[in-house]
Amino acid sequence: MSALEELEGPTGQTLYVDREEAERGSKAPFFVVYVDTDRERRWGYFCGNCETAENAMDSMGRVQCNNCENFKRADEWDAAHE
Ligand SMILES: [Zn+2]
Secondary structure, three states, X not given: OOOEEEEEOOOOOEEEEEEEEEEOOOOOOEEEEEOOOOOOOEEEEEEOOOOEOXXXXXXXXXXXXXXXXXXXXXXXXXXXXX
């Protein structure tokens, strides 16, 4: 299991980024962020392009970074198998 990296969230809380668990983004990967070190509660995503956690996910599963142009398509688009 990979090491988690501590991150300060938008409201000053401590969040944990898993740098090995990433979703493909348009410019850089979005890394999965957890609120606890046991990875039980998912907080959201960390933008690998501008290195911030300032992004929003809509009901379709799309993630758009508030800080740069990076975005992740809805989950359905990534469902195709290679
Ligand atoms: Zn960004």
